[in-house]
Each structure stands twice: as C-alpha cells, then as structure tokens.
Amino acid sequence: MNNALKPEASVELERLIEFQLGSAEQCEAAFEALFRLHQRAVHGWILRIVRNPSAADELTIETFWRIYRARARFDPERGFEPWARRIATRTAIDWLRAQRPEYATASEFFADLPAPSRADPAVSAEMRRATEMAFARLRPALRVAATLAVIEERPHKEVAEALGISVTAVKLRVFRALRLLRKDLKNQGITP
Amino acid sequence: MKKQGTRYQGNEGTERVERLLRAALPPIGDASVPEHDLWPAMLRKLDERPARVPWFDWALMGALAALIAAFPAAIPVLLYYL
Numbered sequence: 001m002n003n004a005l006k007p008e009a010s011v012e013l014e015r016l017i018e019f020q021l022g023s024a025e026q027c028e029a030a031f032e033a034l035f036r037l038h039q040r041a042v043h044g045w046i047l048r049i050v051r052n053p054s055a056a057d058e059l060t061i062e063t064f065w066r067i068y069r070a071r072a073r074f075d076p077e078r079g080f081e082p083w084a085r086r087i088a089t090r091t092a093i094d095w096l097r098a099q100r101p102e103y104a105t106a107s108e109f110f111a112d113l114p115a116p117s118r119a120d121p122a123v124s125a126e127m128r129r130a131t132e133m134a135f136a137r138l139r140p141a142l143r144v145a146a147t148l149a150v151i152e153e154r155p156h157k158e159v160a161e162a163l164g165i166s167v168t169a170v171k172l173r174v175f176r177a178l179r180l181l182r183k184d185l186k187n188q189g190i191t192p
Numbered sequence: 193m194k195k196q197g198t199r200y201q202g203n204e205g206t207e208r209v210e211r212l213l214r215a216a217l218p219p220i221g222d223a224s225v226p227e228h229d230l231w232p233a234m235l236r237k238l239d240e241r242p243a244r245v246p247w248f249d250w251a252l253m254g255a256l257a258a259l260i261a262a263f264p265a266a267i268p269v270l271l272y273y274l
Binding site for chain 1: 205206209210212213214215216217218219220221222225226227230231233234237238
C-alpha cells in the first residue's frame with residue numbers, strides 16, 4: 001500500500017518498527033523520517049526548559065543522538081513522542097547542571113526569545129531580574145518542574161512523564177521550588 | 193480553563209511568587225521553531241562518532257599483551273587456538 005494512502009498512525013508505527021528492528025539502511029531512513037517529524041516538538045520542549053535558542057539546537061541534536069543509541073530499548077507501543085520528551089528533558093537537565101546560575105540567566109540568552117508580552121506591568125524590571133536570578137539558583141530538578149508546570153502551564157501528567165517521576169513528586173517539586181524562591185526573594189528584601 | 197498555577201497556592205504568598213515568576217520568565221509556548229533544518233548537523237554528529245570499543249575488550253587485549261610479555265613461549269599455543 002502506498003504510504004500516502006495509509007493512516008498517519010500506521011505509517012508512524014511502521015517507521016518506529018523499522019527504526020528499531022530494520023536493517024541498517026531501513027533504520028537510518030526511519031530515523032531521518034522521525035527526526036524531521038519530531039524535531040520541532042523536541043526543540044520546542046527543550047527551549048522551554050533551557051530558554052536558550054542556540055543551546056536548544058545543540059541539545060535537540062544530542063537528544064536525537066541519544067534516541068538513536070537507545071533505540072533497542074524503545075517500546076513502540078508507548079509512542080515515540082513521550083519517549084523523546086523524556087530523553088530531551090534528561091538532556092536539558094544535564095545541560096542546566098553544567099551551567100553556572102548567572103550564565104543560565106544572562107540577558108543575552110533571552111534576546112532571541114519572544115517578547116514578554118504577558119509580563120505583569122506592575123512588576124518592576126528590578127524585581128523581574130531578582131526573581132530570574134533567584135530562580136536560576138534553584139536545583140535544576142526543581143527549576144525544570146516549576147518551569148514546565150508553572151511558567152509553561154503544562155499538565156502535571158505530562159511533566160511527570162517527561163521527568164520520569166510521579167504526579168505527586170512533580171507537585172512536591174513545584175511546591176518546594178516556589179517556597180525556596182520566596183525565601184530567596186525575602187532574603188533579598190523583596191516580599192512577593 | 194482553570195490555571196494550573198492556582199493548584200500550588202498554599203497561601204497568598206505562594207500565588208504571588210507564581211505571578212512574579214511568570215512575569216520574570218514569560219512562557220515560550222508552542223511558537224518556537226528551530227531557525228534552520230537541524231538534519232545536516234545531525235548527520236555530521238552521526239558520522240563523526242567513532243565506534244566505541246567496550247571496556248572489557250580493552251581489558252582482554254591488555255591481559256593478552258601481559259600474558260605474551262610474561263610468557264613468550266605461550267605465543268604458539270595462543271596461535272594454535274585462534
């Protein structure tokens with residue numbers, strides 16, 4: 001049957017099986033197809049976490065490289081996207097761990113990101129900067145949970161799957177992140 | 193839709209921290225796309241990675257080299273079993 005006539009899900013499953021079990025040529029062709037299909041979603045997910053466009057490009061490639069290497073452990077029935085998102089999250093956390101906090105929030109990183117159109121005008125630039133810095137000082141595991149659940153407003157279940165933890169653990173991490181952030185801001189003389 | 197942020201409000205202070213956080217770091221959302229096609233870079237990465245030799249292969253080679261250095265007379269025996 002021609003691929004164009006098959007339902008999308010069936011073509012995707014076929015690609016996944018070829019990626020995992022096919023010959024070297026089939027595997028590479030399937031990998032390219034999966035890369036082209038999912039690179040945007042993976043890149044977007046990573047960018048949400050690291051908030052740095054050039055690092056997101058690099059980490060997208062690293063994520064797909066890890067996916068390629070780990071293909072033997074992939075379960076096609078569980079779907080490619082959740083698996084890719086989990087590997088992408090781990091890759092992004094590894095990157096965040098390697099960064100110094102002040103580097104991770106350097107303003108030049110945000111130059112290429114969308115303008116803060118939803119920013120609250122009542123919050124001063126100084127307060128924003130202090131919050132950014134305090135947030136960057138949090139452990140990456142807490143920061144990522146808070147970024148995805150609070151800033152990006154992703155569902156807890158999705159965040160839990162991406163982090164490989166339970167929904168309760170996500171809520172706990174977010175709660176701890178917010179509490180530590182509040183404490184840090186208080187220490188700076190800012191009462192949120 | 194009810195905002196997820198409100199689920200963490202143990203008190204008003206926490207809610208304010210959430211608001212402050214969103215003001216400081218606005219959401220990126222779904223709008224982001226890579227500036228260029230990343231596939232050529234992916235191909236370069238796939239090509240540049242040399243095949244990794246497992247550590248136990250290196251250990252085996254080391255043990256064999258040590259054996260040959262210590263007992264050169266064992267070379268014909270090893271060749272016999274190859």
